[in-house]
Amino acid sequence: MPAIVAAGVPRSAVCRPRRGRCPNAVRTPSSAGTITLAADLFDEPDSFQDFxxxxxxxxxxVPNHGCLFKALMTAHVSGWRSF
Ligand SMILES: [Zn+2]
Known part of the structure; x- marks a missing residue:
């Protein structure tokens, strides 16, 4: 199976201004399949946006950062651990 098939496909994506001083550029996806991206993510380098x-x-x-998540990140984004 190609690695890209293993990733979820969001039903929608929303961009919002970052609230507070949260260092995360993105909030956890909702159970309805929406991912919310901080608007200032688009000021970051393309490689970080891809990550x-x-x-x-x-x-x-995969809701956690366990072994499966890490293996899939490695399959999708080479060098992701450097971010
Ligand atoms: Zn995460």
Missing amino acids: VVAHERLHLR
């Missing part, structure tokens, strides 16, 4: 979107898409399928 964040892949991270949140995987959370649609």
Whole structure:
């Protein structure tokens, strides 16, 4: 199976201004399949944006940061651990 198939496909994505000083660029996906991206994510380098979107898409399928999540991140985003 190609690695991209393993990632969840969001039903929608929303961009909102970041609230407070939260260091995360993205909030956890909702159970309804919506991922919410901080608007200032688009000021970040493309490689970081790819990492964040892949991270949140995987959370649609895997809710934690366990071994499966890490293996899928490795399959989707090479060098993701450097972010
Ligand atoms: Zn996460």
